[in-house]
Amino acid sequence: MSLLSNISRRSLMVWRRNKDVFFTTWKTNFLPPFFEPILYLVAMGLGFGILIGKVEYEGLFVEYAMFLAPGLVAISSMYSAFFECTYGSYVRMHYQKTFDAIIATPLSIEDVIAGEMLWGATKSFLNSTIVLGVVVIAGLAWFPGMLFVPFIGFLSGLMFASIAMIFTALVPNIDSFNYPFFLLITPMFLFSGTFFPLNVLPEWGQWMAEILPLTHSTRLIRDLSYNLFSWVDVISLLYIVLLTAITFVTAIALMRKRLIK
Amino acid sequence: MKVVVKAENLTKRYDSFTAVNSINFEINEGECFGFLGPNGAGKTTVMKMIYCASPITSGNLFVLGLDVEKKSREIKALIGVAPQENNLDPDFTVLKNLTVYARYFGIEKRVAEKRAMELLEFMQLEEKADVEIPELSGGMKRRLIIARALINDPKILILDEPTTGLDPQARHLIWDKIRELRKFGVTVILTTHYMDEAERLCDRLVIMDQGKIIVEGHPRDLIERHSSKSVLEIIDPSPGVESYLRDSGLIIEKGSDRIYVYADNPQQLLHELNEKFFLQHATIRASTLEDVFLKLTGRGLRD
Numbered sequence: 001m002s003l004l005s006n007i008s009r010r011s012l013m014v015w016r017r018n019k020d021v022f023f024t025t026w027k028t029n030f031l032p033p034f035f036e037p038i039l040y041l042v043a044m045g046l047g048f049g050i051l052i053g054k055v056e057y058e059g060l061f062v063e064y065a066m067f068l069a070p071g072l073v074a075i076s077s078m079y080s081a082f083f084e085c086t087y088g089s090y091v092r093m094h095y096q097k098t099f100d101a102i103i104a105t106p107l108s109i110e111d112v113i114a115g116e117m118l119w120g121a122t123k124s125f126l127n128s129t130i131v132l133g134v135v136v137i138a139g140l141a142w143f144p145g146m147l148f149v150p151f152i153g154f155l156s157g158l159m160f161a162s163i164a165m166i167f168t169a170l171v172p173n174i175d176s177f178n179y180p181f182f183l184l185i186t187p188m189f190l191f192s193g194t195f196f197p198l199n200v201l202p203e204w205g206q207w208m209a210e211i212l213p214l215t216h217s218t219r220l221i222r223d224l225s226y227n228l229f230s231w232v233d234v235i236s237l238l239y240i241v242l243l244t245a246i247t248f249v250t251a252i253a254l255m256r257k258r259l260i261k
Numbered sequence: 262m263k264v265v266v267k268a269e270n271l272t273k274r275y276d277s278f279t280a281v282n283s284i285n286f287e288i289n290e291g292e293c294f295g296f297l298g299p300n301g302a303g304k305t306t307v308m309k310m311i312y313c314a315s316p317i318t319s320g321n322l323f324v325l326g327l328d329v330e331k332k333s334r335e336i337k338a339l340i341g342v343a344p345q346e347n348n349l350d351p352d353f354t355v356l357k358n359l360t361v362y363a364r365y366f367g368i369e370k371r372v373a374e375k376r377a378m379e380l381l382e383f384m385q386l387e388e389k390a391d392v393e394i395p396e397l398s399g400g401m402k403r404r405l406i407i408a409r410a411l412i413n414d415p416k417i418l419i420l421d422e423p424t425t426g427l428d429p430q431a432r433h434l435i436w437d438k439i440r441e442l443r444k445f446g447v448t449v450i451l452t453t454h455y456m457d458e459a460e461r462l463c464d465r466l467v468i469m470d471q472g473k474i475i476v477e478g479h480p481r482d483l484i485e486r487h488s489s490k491s492v493l494e495i496i497d498p499s500p501g502v503e504s505y506l507r508d509s510g511l512i513i514e515k516g517s518d519r520i521y522v523y524a525d526n527p528q529q530l531l532h533e534l535n536e537k538f539f540l541q542h543a544t545i546r547a548s549t550l551e552d553v554f555l556k557l558t559g560r561g562l563r564d
């Protein structure tokens with residue numbers, strides 16, 4: 001497929017461009033992902049936790065804070081990539097004309113888009129790993145499963161980066177991003193087994209939740225954090241890999257269509 | 262002479278609109294080749310096809326002997342581009358703009374830093390190395406874009422309206438630099454709306470209109486071929502002057518406040534007119550490329 005063969009190692013130059021910008025302002029970039037989970041854990045974990053008591057998950061009874069923690073890691077992975085590859089990429093593409101400047105060099109448009117999505121995934125990796133660090137310090141995730149969580153943070157980041165890039169290729173203007181955030185991201189934030197176990201939903205609701213990508217990121221991260229593994233995790237992993245592959249290629253094709261006239 | 266860009270029936274269509282309509286041209290190594298034409302003539306579209314940012318619809322286009330449809334990466338590695346629209350990276354300082362750009366070409370960091378400093382000096386921007394892009398004036402941005410276009414030591418330099426909106430000092434500096442680059446054997450492809458700029462810089466040029474090339478040649482030859490030696494401009498002419506000129510069969514053109522008379526030797530005519538009519542103000546000047554341009558493309562507004 002020519003779309004994929006047009007991606008070269010040079011896409012890393014785009015990744016490095018974004019990394020350089022990120023690290024020139026690293027202090028402001030690293031504080032929010034560090035403090036946000038602390039606020040959530042205190043307000044919801046401790047506050048709600050007292051009202052709720054223990055939560056049952058796959059036969060395990062855990063404190064509410066413990067239930068919530070993996071959800072926060074997954075949410076961070078989703079938001080980081082989705083923000084980066086919607087607003088961030090759109091600003092670079094449309095306002096800064098950064099993509100136009102880069103495609104006058106030996107990079108192809110496919111390199112640029114692949115580099116942007118890789119960078120989105122990298123931000124998910126960085127931010128979700130910071131959240132994981134807070135969670136581990138709070139004693140809410142266990143060895144050795146938690147060691148694999150950053151990998152899922154990255155993979156799920158690549159999935160959300162690719163989905164985001166599809167919207168970036170399609171929106172008429174930057175305000176239109178309100179729609180995917182309102183119609184897709186917010187429902188996922190709430191209904192992906194992040195804040196409550198899915199088995200409290202009616203059966204149809206549970207099936208709906210299984211369609212949502214974040215459900216699968218959350219399940220993998222939670223099961224790794226609790227050292228629980230089952231065939232359901234294999235399915236979730238396959239779901240993520242497959243959806244990532246499809247959306248990655250689609251995003252590149254649509255971006256090419258938008259940018260090459 | 263070696264041909265470095267060759268276009269055969271080159272055509273570009275955006276949906277159903279034909280922006281470039283089956284044009285042919287050849288650009289020789291080491292020359293400065295100009296594309297002139299009214300707004301929307303298709304100049305930028307031709308530039309974009311040469312630097313492989315816009316695929317061609319039909320025809321052939323070879324850059325340095327390479328087919329743009331097959332060898333875009335190789336071509337882009339060998340040319341430098343200063344686009345019409347400013348696209349410097351606002352997230353970086355002046356110096357970092359150059360070194361990051363060098364990285365896209367795979368230039369090693371130490372080499373890139375050295376070359377970036379040299380280019381800043383060349384473009385008289387060395388004091389601005391650590392300044393953020395939004396703090397630069399329009400002229401500085403333009404110079405930086407040209408410096409950036411030179412980072413890979415290109416064989417062909419594409420300059421799409423390099424001096425639009427600049428003050429005379431900045432324009433002269435850019436002209437000097439273009440001449441200097443040509444001494445090093447760089448081929449320069451230029452678009453401009455300034456006829457004096459084209460006259461000064463271009464060895465050969467084409468005038469485009471509505472996607473077509475209407476003439477091609479050396480600026481001096483074009484003036485000789487398409488205009489008289491001199492032009493007589495009569496400002497605020499009385500109606501009598503106009504009908505007299507029309508009846509006399511001279512080549513004239515009417516502007517909003519003046520009449521242009523194209524003649525090789527208008528002194529005699531001016532003398533005659535002065536005797537017959539009361540002329541408020543009239544001047545004789547040599548024909549310029551602008552006369553050729555306006556004659557061939559008309560005085561009506563485009564876009």
Ligand SMILES: Nc1ncnc2c1ncn2[C@@H]1O[C@H](COP(=O)(O)OP(=O)(O)OP(=O)(O)O)[C@@H](O)[C@H]1O
Nearest residue numbers: 261275280298299300301302303304305306307345
């Ligand atoms: N992406 C595009 N989609 C549709 N039409 C386009 C596109 N880009 C350019 N055009 C049209 O193609 C024609 C040629 O445009 P181009 O930018 O090449 O003109 P130009 O000669 O560079 O003009 P100017 O002197 O104003 O820069 C114009 O009519 C323009 O509207």
Ligand SMILES: [Mg+2]
Nearest residue numbers: 304305306345
């Ligand atoms: Mg143009």
